[in-house]
Amino acid sequence: MRIVVCVKPVPPEPTLDDAGRLDRSGGAALTGVDESAVETALRVRDGVGGEVVVLAMVPPDAADALRPALAMGADRAVVVAGDALAGADLLATSSALAAALRGLGPDLVVLGAASGDGNGALLWAALGERLGLPVLSRAVEVTVADGRVRATRQTESGLHRAEAELPAVLALSGEVCVPRYPSFRDVIAAKKAVLETVTPAELGVPESELGAAGSRTRVLAAAPAPARGEAEIIEDDGDAHERVVDFLAQRRLL
Amino acid sequence: MTRRALLVAEPRSGALSAGQLGVLSALAGVAQTVEVLLPVEAEGDAAGLTGVLGRYGAGVVRVVTGLPATAAPRVAVVAALHREQPYDLVAFENSSLSADVAGALAVRLGAGVCWDLVGLDDVAGELVGRCLALGDSTAVDVGWVGGPALALFRTAALDAQELPVAGTPELVAVPPPVEVGPDVSVSEPDGAGETGRSGLDTAEIVVAGGRGLGSADNIALLEELAQVLGGAVAVSMPVVDRGWYPYAHQVGQTGRTVRPRLYLACGISGAVQHRVGMSHSGTVVAINTDPQAPIFDVCDLGVVGDLTSLVPRITALVRERSGA
Numbered sequence: 260m261r262i263v264v265c266v267k268p269v270p271p272e273p274t275l276d277d278a279g280r281l282d283r284s285g286g287a288a289l290t291g292v293d294e295s296a297v298e299t300a301l302r303v304r305d306g307v308g309g310e311v312v313v314l315a316m317v318p319p320d321a322a323d324a325l326r327p328a329l330a331m332g333a334d335r336a337v338v339v340a341g342d343a344l345a346g347a348d349l350l351a352t353s354s355a356l357a358a359a360l361r362g363l364g365p366d367l368v369v370l371g372a373a374s375g376d377g378n379g380a381l382l383w384a385a386l387g388e389r390l391g392l393p394v395l396s397r398a399v400e401v402t403v404a405d406g407r408v409r410a411t412r413q414t415e416s417g418l419h420r421a422e423a424e425l426p427a428v429l430a431l432s433g434e435v436c437v438p439r440y441p442s443f444r445d446v447i448a449a450k451k452a453v454l455e456t457v458t459p460a461e462l463g464v465p466e467s468e469l470g471a472a473g474s475r476t477r478v479l480a481a482a483p484a485p486a487r488g489e490a491e492i493i494e495d496d497g498d499a500h501e502r503v504v505d506f507l508a509q510r511r512l513l
Numbered sequence: 514m515t516r517r518a519l520l521v522a523e524p525r526s527g528a529l530s531a532g533q534l535g536v537l538s539a540l541a542g543v544a545q546t547v548e549v550l551l552p553v554e555a556e557g558d559a560a561g562l563t564g565v566l567g568r569y570g571a572g573v574v575r576v577v578t579g580l581p582a583t584a585a586p587r588v589a590v591v592a593a594l595h596r597e598q599p600y601d602l603v604a605f606e607n608s609s610l611s612a613d614v615a616g617a618l619a620v621r622l623g624a625g626v627c628w629d630l631v632g633l634d635d636v637a638g639e640l641v642g643r644c645l646a647l648g649d650s651t652a653v654d655v656g657w658v659g660g661p662a663l664a665l666f667r668t669a670a671l672d673a674q675e676l677p678v679a680g681t682p683e684l685v686a687v688p689p690p691v692e693v694g695p696d697v698s699v700s701e702p703d704g705a706g707e708t709g710r711s712g713l714d715t716a717e718i719v720v721a722g723g724r725g726l727g728s729a730d731n732i733a734l735l736e737e738l739a740q741v742l743g744g745a746v747a748v749s750m751p752v753v754d755r756g757w758y759p760y761a762h763q764v765g766q767t768g769r770t771v772r773p774r775l776y777l778a779c780g781i782s783g784a785v786q787h788r789v790g791m792s793h794s795g796t797v798v799a800i801n802t803d804p805q806a807p808i809f810d811v812c813d814l815g816v817v818g819d820l821t822s823l824v825p826r827i828t829a830l831v832r833e834r835s836g837a
Contacts, residue, residue: 273647274647274651275646275647275651275653279653292767348625349616349619349625349626350619350620350623350624350625350626353619353620372766372767373766373767379612379616379626379628379629380612380628380767381612381615381616381619381626381628381665382616383613383616384584384612384613384614384615384616384617385616385617385619385620387617387695388588388616388617388620388621388694389620391694391695392695393585393695393696393697394584394613394617394697395697396609396612396613397609399760412609412699413609413753413760414608414609414610414760415525415608415609415761415769416525416761417759417760417761418759418760419699419700420699420700421583421697421698421699421700422697422698423695423696423697423698424695427697432760432767433750433753433754433767434750434754435754474625474658475619475623475624475625475657475658475659476625476626476627476655476656476657476658477655477656477657477658478653478654478655479641479654479655479656480653480654481646481651481652481653481654482651482652483650483651483652484645484649484650484651484652485652487792487797487811487812487813488813490809490810490812490813490814490815491813491814491815492804492809492814492815492816492817493814493815493816493817494816494817494818495800495816495817495818495819495822495823499816499818499823499826500823500826500827500829500830501830502814502816503798503814503816503823503827504827504830504831504834506798506813506814507775507798507831508834510775510796512718512742512774512775512796513742513831513834513835
C-alpha cells in the first residue's frame with residue numbers, strides 16, 4: 260500500500276514577515292510531530308508492506324528539510340513548490356496538497372498533530388473533504404489491517420476507538436511515538452537522494468485556487484503581543500512554601 | 514449592513530461551556546441575527562438550554578437530534594442551512610470535533626477559516642478577528658475575503674456577557690442530514706483510566722505538572738494541593754505521552770487552553786507548546802529545578818526548587834492557615 264505523510268518544515272523559531280506571513284528565511288526543519296507522523300507511517304509500512312512517500316509544500320530552498328525523513332526510511336520525498344503557491348491560507352494549501360495527493364493515489368494519508376507555525380490542526384479535515392475520504396483525527400494508536408485503519412483517538416471526553424475504510428486520512432495527536440534514529444549510512448544516502456518536484460502547473464488546479472489568489476483569509480496586522488510584568492524569582496531554601504502561600508494570600512487566591 | 518451569524522454549539526453532558534457562551538456573546542456584538550445550531554440526543558434536551566442561549570444573544574435555536582459524534586453529519590447540516598439562507602459568519606469554540614467540522618466546511622463552502630481567535634470586532638463594517646500566533650508571541654488581526662467567515666475560537670478565551678434583557682429564542686427543528694459523505698465509525702469512550710472530565714473548563718485554580726514530576730506517583734502531590742485550593746489538575750504533553758495522566762487534563766498546543774485566576778506550574782519547563790495553553794492565566798506561579806526554564810519568563814512568582822519537597826509543604830501550610 261502507498262502511505263503519504265504530509266509534513267511542514269518550519270524555521271526553528273518561527274516569526275512573521277512584514278506581510279504577516281511565515282518568515283521562511285531562517286531555514287526549515289521537520290518538527291517533532293512531523294517525525295512522529297513519519298515514524299507512524301514507517302511502522303504501518305513495515306507491517307503491511309508498500310511504500311512511504313513524504314509530501315510537503317515548501318519554497319524550493321527548503322526542500323532539503325525532507326531528507327531526514329528519507330534517512331529514517333521513507334521511500335520517496337515529493338516537494339510541491341513554486342511562486343504561485345506563496346501566501347496560501349488553509350483553503351489554498353489544501354487545494355495544492357489535495358491535487359498532489361490525487362496524483363500520488365495514496366491508500367493512507369498521515370498528518371502530524373499540528374504544524375509548527377500555524378497550529379491550526381484543520382488541514383486534515385480540509386484534505387479529507389477535497390479527496391472525499393473519511394478522516395480519523397487525534398489518533399494515539401494506529402493499526403492497519405483488512406483494508407481498514409483503526410485508531411484510538413484522544414478527545415476532550417476521553418479515549419475512543421474509531422475506524423474507517425481505506426483510503427482514509429489519519430491525523431495524530433501529539434508526539435505519539437519516538438522516531439527512529441537513522442544510521443550514519445542512511446543519513447549520507449538521504450543526502451544524495453533525488454527529491455521529486457511538482458510545480459503548480461503540474462497540479463492541474465487553476466492558479467486562482469492556489470497561493471494568495473486562492474486564499475479567503477488575510478492578515479491585516481501583526482504586532483508583538485503584550486508581555487507579562489516582571490517576575491519575582493526566589494530559591495527554595497526550605498522556606499519557599501511560606502513565600503508562595505503569602506503571595507497567594509496577597510493576591511486573594513486562597 | 515445586517516449580518517447573520519451561526520454558532521455551531523457542542524453541548525457536553527447536557528450543558529454548554531462558558532467559552533461557547535462567550536463566543537455567542539461575541540456574535541451578538543457583531544451580528545444582527547444570531548442563530549445557534551444545537552445538536553442534542555433527544556428533542557426534549559434542547560428546552561433546558563434555550564433559556565441560557567437567549568440570555569447570551571441567540572435569536573433562533575436550530576435543534577438537530579441524533580447526530581453521531583463525528584464531523585461529517587455536522588458539516589452536512591451546516592452546509593444545508595447555509596444553502597437555504599446564507600450566513601455571513603459561522604463560529605465554533607475549538608474542540609477536536611469542531612476543528613474537524615470547520616476544516617471540512619471551509620472546503621465545502623469555499624470559505625476562509627481563521628482559528629485561535631480570542632476576539633472578534635466590527636471595524637468600519639468589516640469583521641476583524643483577533644488572534645495570538647506563534648506561541649502567543651504575536652498579536653495578529655485577521656480578515657476574511659468573501660463569505661461566510663468561518664471563525665474557530667480558542668477554548669475559554671471569551672467572557673460570556675449576559676444581555677440586559679434576555680431574549681426568548683425561537684426553536685426550530687432541523688432535519689437530520691440526508692446525505693453524509695464518507696465518515697468514520699466511532700465507539701463510545703473507553704472507560705480505562707479516563708474520567709473524561711477534568712474540571713479544567715470551569716476551574717479558577719489550576720495546579721499543573723510536567724516532566725519534572727519524575728513519575729506518575731507524584732501526581733498525587735498535585736491532586737492534594739488542588740484539593741486544598743479548590744482547583745483542578747492539569748498536565749503538560751510529556752506527562753500524557755508517558756501515560757501518567759489522561760489526555761483530558763492536557764494543557765497546551767495539542768491539548769486545551771485554560772485561563773484560570775491562578776495557574777501553578779510544577780516541574781513544567783514552559784516549552785512554547787505548553788505556554789500557549791496557559792499564558793493568559795491571571796496569576797502564574799512556577800516551580801522548577803532549572804533556573805533557566807522558560808516558564809520563569811511567563812510567571813509572576815517563580816521558585817527554583819524541587820516540587821516533590823515544596824508542593825507538600827505548600828499543601829500543609831494552606832491547610833494549616835485555613836484551619837482545616
